[in-house]
Each structure stands twice: as C-alpha cells, then as structure tokens.
Amino acid sequence: MSMAIAHYQSEFERLGALLPWQGSSQWQLWRQEGLAHFAAQGFPSTRQEEWKYTSLTALEKLALSCAPGDSAPPVWESLEGHVLLPRARHRLVFVDGVFQPALSRLESLPPGVRVRPLSAVPAQDSAPLQAQLQAIRSRTPFTALNAAFMTEGVWVSASPGACLDEPMMVLYVTTGGGRAHHLVNAYDLGAGACLTVVEQYLGLAQDPYFVNQVTGVQLAAGAQLTHLKLQQEGARSYHIGALQAVQQGDSRLESHAFALSGAFGRNDLETALHEPGAAVVMNGLYRVNGREFQDFHTCIRHESPDCTSDEYFKGVLDGSGRAVFNGKIVVAQDAQHTASRQSNHNLLLSDQAEVDTKPQLEIFADDVKCSHGATVGQLDEDQWFYLRSRGLESDHARALLIEAFALELLSGIGDTGLRAAMDQLLRGRSHG
Amino acid sequence: MSDSTLEAIISQEYQHGFETAVEADALPRGLSEETVRLISAKKNEPEFLLEWRLAAYRRWLEMEPPRWASVHHPPIDYQDIIYYSAPKSQKDGPKSLDEVDPELLKTYEKLGIPLHERAILAGVAVDAVFDSVSVATTFKDKLAEKGIIFCSFSEAVQEHPDLVRQYLGSVVPVQDNFYAALNSAVFSDGSFVYIPPGVRCPMELSTYFRINAKNTGQFERTLIIADRDAYVSYLEGCTAPMRDENQLHAAVVELVALENAQIKYSTVQNWYPGDKEGRGGIYNFVTKRGDCRGAHSKISWTQVETGSAITWKYPSVILRGDHSVGEFYSVALTNHRQQADTGTKMIHMGKNTRSTVISKGISAGHGHQAYRGLVRIARAAQNARNYTQCDSLLLGDRCAAHTFPYIEVKNASAKVEHEASTSRIGEDQLFFCRQRGLSMEDAVSMIVNGFCKEVFKELPMEFAVEAQKLLGVSLEGSVG
Numbered sequence: 001m002s003m004a005i006a007h008y009q010s011e012f013e014r015l016g017a018l019l020p021w022q023g024s025s026q027w028q029l030w031r032q033e034g035l036a037h038f039a040a041q042g043f044p045s046t047r048q049e050e051w052k053y054t055s056l057t058a059l060e061k062l063a064l065s066c067a068p069g070d071s072a073p074p075v076w077e078s079l080e081g082h083v084l085l086p087r088a089r090h091r092l093v094f095v096d097g098v099f100q101p102a103l104s105r106l107e108s109l110p111p112g113v114r115v116r117p118l119s120a121v122p123a124q125d126s127a128p129l130q131a132q133l134q135a136i137r138s139r140t141p142f143t144a145l146n147a148a149f150m151t152e153g154v155w156v157s158a159s160p161g162a163c164l165d166e167p168m169m170v171l172y173v174t175t176g177g178g179r180a181h182h183l184v185n186a187y188d189l190g191a192g193a194c195l196t197v198v199e200q201y202l203g204l205a206q207d208p209y210f211v212n213q214v215t216g217v218q219l220a221a222g223a224q225l226t227h228l229k230l231q232q233e234g235a236r237s238y239h240i241g242a243l244q245a246v247q248q249g250d251s252r253l254e255s256h257a258f259a260l261s262g263a264f265g266r267n268d269l270e271t272a273l274h275e276p277g278a279a280v281v282m283n284g285l286y287r288v289n290g291r292e293f294q295d296f297h298t299c300i301r302h303e304s305p306d307c308t309s310d311e312y313f314k315g316v317l318d319g320s321g322r323a324v325f326n327g328k329i330v331v332a333q334d335a336q337h338t339a340s341r342q343s344n345h346n347l348l349l350s351d352q353a354e355v356d357t358k359p360q361l362e363i364f365a366d367d368v369k370c371s372h373g374a375t376v377g378q379l380d381e382d383q384w385f386y387l388r389s390r391g392l393e394s395d396h397a398r399a400l401l402i403e404a405f406a407l408e409l410l411s412g413i414g415d416t417g418l419r420a421a422m423d424q425l426l427r428g429r430s431h432g
Numbered sequence: 433m434s435d436s437t438l439e440a441i442i443s444q445e446y447q448h449g450f451e452t453a454v455e456a457d458a459l460p461r462g463l464s465e466e467t468v469r470l471i472s473a474k475k476n477e478p479e480f481l482l483e484w485r486l487a488a489y490r491r492w493l494e495m496e497p498p499r500w501a502s503v504h505h506p507p508i509d510y511q512d513i514i515y516y517s518a519p520k521s522q523k524d525g526p527k528s529l530d531e532v533d534p535e536l537l538k539t540y541e542k543l544g545i546p547l548h549e550r551a552i553l554a555g556v557a558v559d560a561v562f563d564s565v566s567v568a569t570t571f572k573d574k575l576a577e578k579g580i581i582f583c584s585f586s587e588a589v590q591e592h593p594d595l596v597r598q599y600l601g602s603v604v605p606v607q608d609n610f611y612a613a614l615n616s617a618v619f620s621d622g623s624f625v626y627i628p629p630g631v632r633c634p635m636e637l638s639t640y641f642r643i644n645a646k647n648t649g650q651f652e653r654t655l656i657i658a659d660r661d662a663y664v665s666y667l668e669g670c671t672a673p674m675r676d677e678n679q680l681h682a683a684v685v686e687l688v689a690l691e692n693a694q695i696k697y698s699t700v701q702n703w704y705p706g707d708k709e710g711r712g713g714i715y716n717f718v719t720k721r722g723d724c725r726g727a728h729s730k731i732s733w734t735q736v737e738t739g740s741a742i743t744w745k746y747p748s749v750i751l752r753g754d755h756s757v758g759e760f761y762s763v764a765l766t767n768h769r770q771q772a773d774t775g776t777k778m779i780h781m782g783k784n785t786r787s788t789v790i791s792k793g794i795s796a797g798h799g800h801q802a803y804r805g806l807v808r809i810a811r812a813a814q815n816a817r818n819y820t821q822c823d824s825l826l827l828g829d830r831c832a833a834h835t836f837p838y839i840e841v842k843n844a845s846a847k848v849e850h851e852a853s854t855s856r857i858g859e860d861q862l863f864f865c866r867q868r869g870l871s872m873e874d875a876v877s878m879i880v881n882g883f884c885k886e887v888f889k890e891l892p893m894e895f896a897v898e899a900q901k902l903l904g905v906s907l908e909g910s911v912g
Contacts, residue, residue, distance in 0.1 A: 049500070053840075333829070348844040351811065361835040363854050366826035371853040376809075376841040 004060045005039050011066040012148060018067065019151060021123040026130060034147025041141040050140075053324045053356045054266060054295045059238045064180040064210050066149045069096025071176055074204075076103050083171060084200050084230055084421050091169035092117055097152050097181040112162030112193070118153045118184065129155055132186050133216050136244045140268060143242050146182045146214045153184035153213075158193035160220070167196040167226075167418050174234065177207020185215040189223035189251075196226040196415055203234030203262065210238040217245035219253060221275070226254040228418065233262030242268045249275035249304075256413060257284035258422070259294045270299040273307035273335075282311040283412045285426075288321025288353070295324040302335040302365075309339075314409055315346040316402055317353035325357040327372065333364040342372035347379065347405050379405075403427055459516040465489060468617050471516050475586050475620075478593055481600075488606035488616030495610045501773040502802045502834055503742050505715065508680060515618045515651070574634070581626040582637055585653050588624035595626055599657055603686040603723045603750070611682040611744075612719040615651045619684070622652035627662035627693070636892050638667040654685040658693035660726065665696040667895060681740075682717045691726030691753065696734070698891050700899055703739035708797070710769030713741025720747035724756035724782075732759035733776065734890045736899040741770060746804065748777035751785035751813075758787040761887040765903060766799030766831070775805035775836075780816040780846070791822040792884050794903075795831035802834040809846040816846045824854040825883055827876075877903070 012035050021027040043060045044051040073095040080086045092115070093103035099117040106115055121129065136143060154170050172183060189195060201211060211233065219225055225245075233239045239262050245253050259265045271280050286294040300309045315323045325344050346355045359372040379401045387397035406426050413419040459470060468489050472482040497508070575582050581592060589596055606616040627633055658664050681703070687695050697720075706713025716739075722731035733747040749758030760776035778787035787807070795801045803822045824833035835852045857879050865875035881888070881900055888896045 336829070346841070348841060348846065351842075351844045353844060354840070354842045356841075357839045357850075358837060359835070359850065359852065360837070361824075361833070361852060361854055363824070363826070363834065364832045366829045366831065366856045368826070369853075369855050371851070372835070373852070374837070374839055374848075374850040376839065376846055376848040378844060378847070 002042055002060070005042055007063050008066070008145065008148070009035065009039060015067055015149070019149065020118060021126055024123045024126065027123070027126070030130060031148045034144045037139060037144035038141050038148060041144070044141060050297060050326075053322075054293075059210065059264065062208055062210065064208075065178060066180050066182065068098045068151050068181070069176055069179060071096065073098075073100050073103065074173070074175060079103070079171075079173065079202075082202050082232070083169065084198055084425065085167055085169050085418070088169040088198075089166055090115065090164070091171060092154050093171045093173065094152055094183070095173045096175055096179065097183065099152055110162060110164060112159035112190075113164050113195075114157045115168065116155050118150070118155060121155060128157075128188070129186055132188055132218055133184070133214075135218065135246055136214070136216055140242065142212050142240045143214050146184065146212050146242075149180070149182040150184045150214075151182055153186070155186045155188075156195065156197065157188040158190055158195055158223075160190035161192045162190065163194040164196070167198055167228075167415055170197060170199045171202065172200070172211065172213075173202045173204060174209050174211065174237070175204050177205045177209045177236070180210040180212060183211065183213040185213065187216070187225055187227070188218045189220060189225055191220040192222040193220070194224040196228075196418065198228045198230065198418065200230045200232070201239060202232050203237045205234045206236065208236040208238070209234065211240070213241045215241070215243045217243065217253065217271075219245065219247045219251035219278075221249040222251060223248075224252045226256075226414065228256040228413070228422075229258065229267075231257075231259040231262055231265055233265065235263060237262045238264045240266045243270065245271035245280075247271060247273050247275070247278040247280065250277035252279045252281075254281045254412070254414070255283070256409075257296065259284070259286040259296070260425075261287070262292065262294070264293050266295040266297075268297045268299075270301070272301040272303055273309065274303050276304045276306045278304065279308045280310070281412060282309070283409055284313040285315070285406055285409050286313070286323050286325075287316045287406070288323050289319040290321065291319070292321045293323070297324075297326045297328075299328040299330065300340070302329070302331040302338045302340065305334065305336045305338070307335065307338055309341070311342040312409065312412065313344045314406065315344070315355060316349070316406060317346060317355055318349040320350070320352040322354045323356075325355070325374075326360065327358070328360040328362065329370060329372070331361075331363040331365050331368055331370065335365045336367040338365060338368040338370065340368070340370040344372075344374040345405075346374075346376045347402065348376055349378070349402070459514060461514050462511045463513070463515055463618065467515050471618055471620065474516065475589070477589055480593075480597055481589060484601065484606070485617050488613050489618075491607045492610070492613035492617055495607075495613055497610045501744055501804070502800065503744060503771040503773050505742055508715070510614070513680060516620055578631050578634065579628040580631060580633055581624065583624055585619070585622040585624050585655070588655075592624070592626070595657065596624070596655070599655055599686070599688055601686075603688060603721050604684050604719050609719060611717040612684050615653060615682045615684045615719070619651040619653035622654045622683070623656075624654075625656040625664060625666065627658045627664045629660040629662060631662050633662070633664040636665045636667050638669070650679075650681045650683070652683040654683070656686070656695055656697070657688045658690065658695050658729075660690050661692045662690075663694045665892060666698070667892060668697070668699045669702075669895070669898070680715045680717070683719070685718070685720040685747075687722035687731055689722065689724050689726060689729035689731050689756075692728045693726060694730045694732075695722060696732045697722070697747070698895055699733075699735040699737075700891075700895055700902065701735065701737045701739050701743070702902055704741075705739050705768065705770050706741040708768040710741065710798075713770070714739065716740040716743045716745065718745040720745065722747070722749045722758070724749060724751050724753050724758060724785075726756070727753040727782070728755045729753050730757040730759075732761075732890070734761040734887065735763070736887070736891070736895075736902065737762070737764040737772060737774060738902050740772075743770075743772040743774055745774045746776055748779070749787065750779045750781065751787065751816075752781045753785075754782040755784045756782055757785070759890075760787075760789045760791070761890045762791045763794070763884045763887045763899070763903070764792070764801060765794045765796070766801045767796045769798050771800045773802045773804055775803045777806040778808070778818060780807075780809045780813040780818070783812070783814040784816070785813055786817045787819075789818070789820040789822070790886050791820075792887055793822070793824040793833055794827065794880060794883070795824065795833045796827035797831060799831045801832065802836060803852075804836040806838040806840070807848055807850070808840045809843050809848065811842040813843050814845050816843065816848075818846075818848045820850040822852045823883070824852075825880065826854065826856045
C-alpha cells in the first residue's frame with residue numbers, strides 16, 4: 001500500500017469523531033465506503049487514460065492534515081477586494097474549511113429557497129443530501145476521498161417554481177498551508193426553479209494546500225441553474241474539483257468555469273442529459289503562467305432524444321505553464337435529434353508552455369448533429385500590427401489581444417452584473 | 433424502398449469469396465524460437481536477419497496485446513496459427529508468367545486483375561504476393577534500367593542485404609508494439625522498393641496481397657526507401673477469400689524519405705469482413721509508419737478501408753526533416769458487425785513542417801468505428817502547421833462513430849486545427865436527389881461518394897474507380 005493511502009487512512013482514524021454527522025450510521029457507512037474506494041484505487045497514475053497528462057506525484061507526497069483550520073478568520077475588509085460580487089445579498093463564506101457566520105449574510109430568501117452550510121444541517125435532516133450525493137455516478141479516487149472526509153460546504157434546495165433572482169456567492173478562502181479541505185456543494189432544484197450561484201475559491205496561502213471539492217447538481221424538469229466557478233488559488237496549491245449534474249426534461253444548466261491561478265488544477269465536469277429537451281452550456285477558461293498547471297476533463301452524456309449541448313473552452317498559456325483539455329461527448333443509442341457543439345481554442349504564448357487537448361466524440365445514435373473543433377495558435381500578427389500602427393506599445397497591444405481572446409467567453413453569461421464583474425476581473429489581470 | 437429489397441441488398445455476400453486449391457508448403461501450427469529459426473532457414477536468410485528476428489521474438493514474449501483500442505474480439509491464440517505457408521513451387525521460382533501456377537493466375541482473374549494484361553495496359557508493375565511468397569514480378573527490367581529496385585522482400589534480403597540491414601526496423605523498431613514485434617519475428621515476405629537519388633519512378637508500383645491457404649496468418653513486411661530527390665507512388669490492394677475462422681493479419685510497412693524525396697502510398701483494403709452476424713473475417717492489425725528523414729521530404733498516405741472484421745491501423749508520419757510534409761487521407765467504412773479503430777499520428781520534429789489529416793468514416797448496420805489520431809508538436813518544431821478534419825457519416829441507428837484526437841503542442845509558433853463532425857445523411861439531400869428521379873440506392877451512393885470526394889481525389893485513377901465501386905457495393909441499401 002502506498003504511503004499516501006496509509007496517510008489518509010490514519011487521518012481518518014485520527015479525525016473520526018470530529019467529522020460531521022458521526023451519530024448517523026448511514027453517514028458512517030458512507031464515509032467508510034468512500035475511504036475503502038479511495039484505498040482500492042489509490043492516486044491515479046499517468047498510465048491511466050484519464051490522467052495521461054496529469055501527474056499527481058507531488059500531491060501524493062504531501063502529508064496534509066484533513067482537519068479544518070483553526071486560525072482566526074480574516075476581517076471582511078481584507079477580503080472584500082478579492083470577492084467577485086462583494087455586494088451580493090446572499091453569501092456564504094468559508095475560511096480554511098470552516099463556515100464563518102460573521103462574514104456571511106443571507107438576506108430575505110424567497111419562499112421555497114433554502115440555503116444552509118453543511119455544519120448547520122442536523123443529522124436527522126441530512127438524508128436527502130446523502131440521497132443527492134448518491135446520484136453522483138462517476139466515482140474517481142478524489143470524489144471517494146471527498147466522501148470519506150467531507151467537512152463543510154453548502155446545500156441549496158429550491159422547491160418547485162422557487163427562484164432566486166440575484167446571484168448567490170459561495171466563497172472558500174484558504175489562508176494557511178498544510179491542510180486538505182474536502183468540500184461539498186449540493187444544488188437541488190425542483191421543477192421550474194431557478195438559481196444563479198458563484199463558487200469562488202480564493203487562495204491567500206503561500207504554502208501548499210489541497211482543495212478537493214465536489215459539486216452535485218440535480219435539476220428537475222424545467223429547472224435552470226447558472227453555475228460559475230472561479231479558481232484563484234495560491235501559488236503552491238492543489239485544486240481538484242468535480243461537478244456532476246443530472247438533468248431532467250427541459251432543464252438547463254449553464255456552467256462557467258474559470259481557472260485563473262493555482263499551481264495545480266484539475267476539474268472533472270460532467271452532466272447527464274437524462275430526459276428529452278434538457279440543455280447544457282459548458283464554458284470555461286484556463287490561464288497558466290510560470291509553472292502552473294490546469295486540467296479540464298468534461299463529459300456530456302446525451303442519454304435522451306432532443307437534448308442540446310454547447311461547449312466552449314479557451315486556454316491562454318504563457319511561461320512554462322501547461323494545460324490539458326479533454327472534452328468528451330457521449331451520445332447514447334436512442335438519443336436521436338441530439339445537437340452538440342464543442343470547441344476548444346488555445347493561445348500558446350511561450351515555447352516553454354504546453355497544451356494537450358483531446359476533443360472526443362462517442363456516438364451511438366444516427367440522427368444527430370455533432371461537431372467539435374480544437375485549435376492551438378498564437379496571437380494574430382496582423383492584429384498586433386494594426387494596434388501597433390495606431391501607436392500602442394508592443395506589450396499593451398499584446399495584452400489587449402489576449403484580453404479580447406479571453407473576454408469572448410463572457411458573452412455566454414446571461415446575468416449582466418455577473419458578466420460585468422467577470423469582465424473587470426479578466427481585464428485587471430491581463431494588464432498586470 | 434421495401435424492407436425485403438433493403439434486406440437483400442444489405443445482406444449481399446462477399447463477392448470475392450473462393451479458395452484456390454494450391455498445394456501449400458506450410459509449417460505446423462504454433463510459434464516458438466524454433467519456428468522463427470525455421471522460417472529464417474527456409475528463406476535462406478543471412479545471420480543478421482535471424483538475430484533480428486530472434487530479438488523481436490524475445491521482446492514479443494514480454495509484451496501484452498494492446499487493449500486501448502475500441503474494438504472487441506475473443507483473445508487470439510497465437511499458438512494456433514500457421515506462421516509460414518508458401519505455395520509449393522519450382523526451386524528457383526518462376527521466371528515469367530508462363531511458369532506461374534495456372535491456378536494462381538485464375539485466382540487473379542476472378543478478382544478482375546488479369547495480371548500481365550492489366551499490368552501492361554495500365555502501365556503498372558505488379559509484385560503479387562500470393563500467401564507468403566512472391567510469384568510474379570513484372571516490369572522489372574524497365575525499372576532496373578533506372579536503377580529502381582522493386583522486388584519481394586526475400587529477394588531483397590538475398591540481393592541487397594546492405595540496404596535491408598541499414599533500413600529494416602529503422603522506422604518501426606521491433607519493440608514498437610505487440611503486433612509489430614510479432615511481425616518482425618515471423619514475417620514471411622513482402623515488398624521492397626528502393627528509388628535511387630534523383631529518380632522519379634516512371635510508373636505506379638503495385639502489390640496485390642492475397643490471403644489464401646486456410647488459417648495462415650499473413651505477416652508482410654514492406655520497406656520503401658526513396659533516396660534524395662526521388663519520387664515513388666505505391667499502390668497496395670487487397671481481397672481475401674471467404675472463410676469462417678478469423679484470420680490474423682499483422683503487417684508492417686516502413687517508409688523512408690530522404691532529402692527532397694516524396695513517397696505516396698495508397699491502399700484499398702477489401703478483405704473479408706465476416707458475415708452479417710460477425711462470424712469470420714480478417715483481423716487486420718497493421719503498423720504503418722513513414723519517416724520524413726530528409727529536409728523537404730514528403731510522405732502521403734491514402735487509404736480506403738472497406739473490409740476486415742477488425743481494422744487496427746494508424747499510418748503515421750514522423751516529420752523529422754525541416755520543411756517536411758505529412759499527409760493522411762482516409763475513408764473507412766464499417767457495415768454489419770465490422771469494427772475499425774483507425775487514424776494517424778503526425779509527429780512534428782523539424783522546423784516548418786506541415787501535416788494534413790482528412791478522415792472520413794462511414795458507419796452502417798452494427799458497425800463500430802473510431803478515429804484515433806495524434807498530432808504532436810515537439811518543442812523544437814518551429815512554425816509547424818497541422819490541419820485535421822474528421823467527419824463521420826452514420827447510416828442506421830445501431831452503428832457507432834467515435835473520435836479520439838490527441839493534440840499535444842509544445843511550441844508556441846505552432847498552428848494546429850482540428851475539426852470533426854458527425855451526422856447522418858441529410859433528409860433534404862436525399863429528397864433533392866429522389867425528386868430528380870434518382871433511386872434511393874443511387875442517391876445514397878452519390879451522397880456518400882460526395883462525402884468521400886476529398887479522399888478519392890488523392891487516389892491514383894485506377895484505384896479511385898475501384899474505391900467508388902467498392903463503397904457503392906458495400907453501402908447500397910443501408911439507408912431506407
């Protein structure tokens with residue numbers, strides 16, 4: 001058995017009683033199963049197809065504590081400047097894996113919408129949450145590890161027809177190194193319900209830490225979720241995330257993922273279009289510089305007829321950064337009239353940078369329209385020259401073109417306030 | 433169209449299924465070091481080649497068959513294969529077509545390849561491989577005049593051992609993959625081509641492979657070398673008789689293009705695909721690779737794959753020389769229970785290298801098809817350029833089409849584009865054709881041929897005609 005597995009097993013024994021809902025035998029079983037599953041699989045190696053370009057050796061060597069942090073939380077004023085929507089009326093803030101009621105606020109939620117940090121959910125109310133997490137179909141070693149150690153997160157449920165019209169903020173801040181945070185977000189939307197949520201992961205720690213998060217999404221018929229995930233992790237961080245959604249008839253999921261910083265990032269985004277008429281938009285941007293690494297694996301499963309998917313990912317690679325994109329679309333045998341589009345465009349700005357992309361189609365139905373495209377290229381010399389001829393300095397012209405390349409993705413965000421905030425954020429970094 | 437006509441057309445049996453009764457000089461079933469030594473001895477090979485075979489065999493013993501391809505078949509018993517079978521023949525081989533066993537010639541005739549006539553009329557030199565030994569080679573003199581060597585592999589081993597020694601295994605090393613190692617250990621025969629510097633080969637060189645004796649795995653080895661400023665176009669075409677047991681075919685093709693040289697390699701593969709329940713048919717596990725070793729060299733692969741129960745084939749180009757060019761044009765068709773996992777690798781290493789990949793997949797019935805490709809731009813490959821397009825056409829609701837394109841880029845000056853689409857034949861296109869009086873059959877055939885046009889135009893003329901016919905026959909009635 002590898003050192004890493006032994007380490008997490010001993011952490012499990014050490015923390016045992018501290019993990020939430022210890023009184024519930026279902027949760028105990030759940031956690032033990034997760035640990036067993038993780039121990040059976042261990043850390044994936046690059047010999048496994050899904051991890052071909054992604055090495056976990058460095059993470060495997062870290063002996064991280066799985067207990068939540070205990071340092072004093074920062075004051076709101078010091079965080080405010082980093083928060084994507086600082087004025088959001090509904091926000092939950094977690095620092096080092098601990099919920100911070102003083103930094104959070106939940107104003108007048110509309111009837112039918114329930115927002116709770118996991119720590120506020122008593123064991124006897126937690127069964128539906130487990131049922132929802134049970135629906136997560138693809139078990140990786142990391143979702144299993146998450147099941148074993150999950151400590152905090154947010155659970156949002158909306159009864160049929162309930163809508164939260166403003167974006168809700170969920171902020172995870174990491175201030176110290178040496179720990180692994182296992183976080184869970186669950187969004188359960190009843191028929192026709194709608195929600196816009198921003199998950200922001202902010203790393204203020206300079207030392208290595210590990211965020212292992214799982215987001216589970218259930219969309220009943222006609223429900224609509226806009227989910228924006230923003231990764232701004234620390235210089236020596238590891239972030240592994242999974243989004244798993246199940247969509248019923250005519251539901252709509254909009255997923256926007258932005259991996260803007262962090263030493264190592266890996267995201268597995270997956271949705272199952274389970275009933276006719278379901279639609280998904282899956283967009284993303286990854287930016288790497290220095291020695292950063294970002295990996296996006298996406299999987300869209302067309303399981304029913306008349307579903308649509310639209311996927312657009314872009315990458316900006318500089319320095320010695322590396323990125324991986326693997327976009328899989330699976331069309332099941334009877335998922336006729338599927339319409340599916342996927343694109344991945346990469347801007348390679350340095351000879352030390354590297355991108356490995358694989359758009360992948362697996363199609364078992366015949367009456368479908370599926371296409372994908374992938375490109376790797378540089379900034380357009382003509383465009384650069386145009387800007388230079390108008391008096392822009394070389395660096396400025398370059399920055400402007402990179403900015404334009406990235407900003408294109410924002411047009412897919414429906415909420416204007418959210419789009420404006422992202423716009424500001426992206427422009428800020430490319431000038432710096 | 434009524435269901436019964438549709439059924440009748442879909443279930444058309446393989447037209448080239450017959451077996452020639454020629455006495456075969458075969459080794460017993462099974463593979464051991466002894467088999468390898470026997471094959472080598474039977475072919476009177478020099479020591480270095482025996483050593484090379486043995487090295488390959490030892491590596492093979494340590495290897496596992498690949499499992500990553502999306503094809504399914506029962507495990508192959510490598511001890512149940514006859515590794516060598518030569519038509520019993522005259523000691524020194526035939527000097528001319530008259531000396532060739534008339535049974536063999538009849539086989540070619542049935543296939544519509546009247547060897548000498550067609551060769552003369554079409555200006556094609558044919559090195560026909562019947563089972564494992566070359567039986568006839570034409571136009572040799574004309575080629576010899578220009579210094580071109582075009583002969584069977586065994587002959588090359590005897591006559592030009594230095595060339596063989598220099599280039600054999602230099603593109604596909606023995607340990608490259610499971611099937612290549614197997615081939616290296618037991619290959620029986622194949623073709624050898626050497627084009628000397630500055631020579632443009634005056635005719636299309638062509639080899640018709642034909643699997644004949646029952647249960648004989650065929651392990652051809654082809655080696656083509658185009659020296660500086662040389663040009664050659666090579667055609668490979670295949671048909672096989674009908675049988676019920678699966679046959680393994682693991683060929684290796686190596687191409688070497690030196691400075692300014694060009695090699696064009698075209699294949700039409702129409703081996704027995706098995707019956708409509710998926711019984712029988714050829715397992716075609718082929719390693720094909722070209723090495724653009726010199727600057728400004730070019731290697732172009734064109735393939736039309738309509739046969740075989742399973743195809744596992746990735747003709748690749750290593751773009752080592754600066755300014756070298758690699759091309760891959762492919763049409764693959766799977767019907768009934770056929771499975772194909774095919775594609776290409778373009779490995780860019782030199783500066784200003786370019787590659788184009790056009791792949792058209794057609795899947796019908798219960799056919800399964802995958803495009804699997806790799807485009808790798810190495811760190812030193814400045815200004816590399818790749819364009820890839822892979823389209824799939826689906827006919828029938830029980831077929832499948834997959835795409836697995838790997839793109840790895842380590843140089844910022846690279847431009848890599850990949851596009852893929854999957855769809856069925858447009859109702860409106862069909863309607864348009866039907867409305868103008870075309871039968872359903874003709875309409876489908878026309879649309880499919882249009883779909884494949886970009887690839888067919890890369891084929892030499894004779895092949896293009898054959899390919900269109902093949903596609904028409906294999907597809908008629910798949911859409912109704």
